[in-house]
Amino acid sequence: MDSLKKRIMYVNRRAPYGTVYALEALDVVLAGAVFEQEVSVVFLDDGVYQLRRGQNPAVLNMKDFSKTFGALPDFDVMYLYVDEESLVQRGMTARDLIEVPREDDTDAVTLISSTDLSSLMDQQDVVLQF
Amino acid sequence: MKFNILVNEGPYTHQASDSAYQFAKAAVNAGHEVIRVFFYHDGVYNANRLSAPSVDDRDVVNQWVRFADEYEIDLAVCVTASLKRGILSDQSALRYGKNVDNIEKKFQVAGVGYFIEGSIIADRTIVFGD
Numbered sequence: 182m183d184s185l186k187k188r189i190m191y192v193n194r195r196a197p198y199g200t201v202y203a204l205e206a207l208d209v210v211l212a213g214a215v216f217e218q219e220v221s222v223v224f225l226d227d228g229v230y231q232l233r234r235g236q237n238p239a240v241l242n243m244k245d246f247s248k249t250f251g252a253l254p255d256f257d258v259m260y261l262y263v264d265e266e267s268l269v270q271r272g273m274t275a276r277d278l279i280e281v282p283r284e285d286d287t288d289a290v291t292l293i294s295s296t297d298l299s300s301l302m303d304q305q306d307v308v309l310q311f
Numbered sequence: 312m313k314f315n316i317l318v319n320e321g322p323y324t325h326q327a328s329d330s331a332y333q334f335a336k337a338a339v340n341a342g343h344e345v346i347r348v349f350f351y352h353d354g355v356y357n358a359n360r361l362s363a364p365s366v367d368d369r370d371v372v373n374q375w376v377r378f379a380d381e382y383e384i385d386l387a388v389c390v391t392a393s394l395k396r397g398i399l400s401d402q403s404a405l406r407y408g409k410n411v412d413n414i415e416k417k418f419q420v421a422g423v424g425y426f427i428e429g430s431i432i433a434d435r436t437i438v439f440g441d
Binding site for chain 1: 317351352391392422423424427430431436438
């Protein structure tokens with residue numbers, strides 16, 4: 182029943198701490214994986230901070246949930262798209278981001294241009310922004 | 312058309328719930344179907360039956376209940392999001408040793424996967440929140 186498969190894109194636009202949206206968005210991605218749709222996860226605007234390497238939110242009494250992103254390939258989420266422009270605006274490069282290895286050792290974290298991201302968004306059946 | 316609706320903010324502070332209600336009502340009155348309204352993040356506070364707004368204000372919780380009764384709409388709150396915010400069914404209250412439950416009975420408690428399932432079944436998923 183592949184015709185019923187939907188392309189679902191989760192768009193993370195907020196910093197990982199400060200509000201609960203990022204954490205609870207990840208819960209949705211994990212819970213939604215059981216439906217085996219075509220899922221992609223996008224990090225845009227302050228959302229790129231969610232993948233920042235070397236987080237230490239323990240000083241804020243928060244758990245470092247960035248480790249959970251590492252489990253996404255096991256849930257058949259093969260692409261974690263990072264908007265390159267958002268990254269550059271925040272003085273970051275790919276080296277500042279965590280790696281999310283797939284089974285074949287390639288990195289699921291993929292930089293994408295705003296133009297390519299907008300055409301990718303256009304191809305989705307469902308876009309959920311958090 | 313089949314609509315799946317997500318409400319991400321609580322009542323009174325934010326207009327999300329009011330807008331979702333107006334949208335859902337308009338959709339049904341225009342001959343569309345609202346298959347599900349799911350409450351996530353602070354949206355779970357929309358299910359708090361202990362809410363007691365002043366008499367000259369709208370009653371956000373009750374307007375959902377009346378709407379659901381009249382059009383047989385499926386209302387659901389996320390179990391994880393509601394537990395930590397103190398929105399408890401009678402079963403949860405018992406389980407966690409709390410002396411009161413406060414979920415309005417018209418709302419069922421479900422995993423967030425129930426919302427994703429709705430977005431797969433529906434033609435459109437509409438999100439209300441920031």
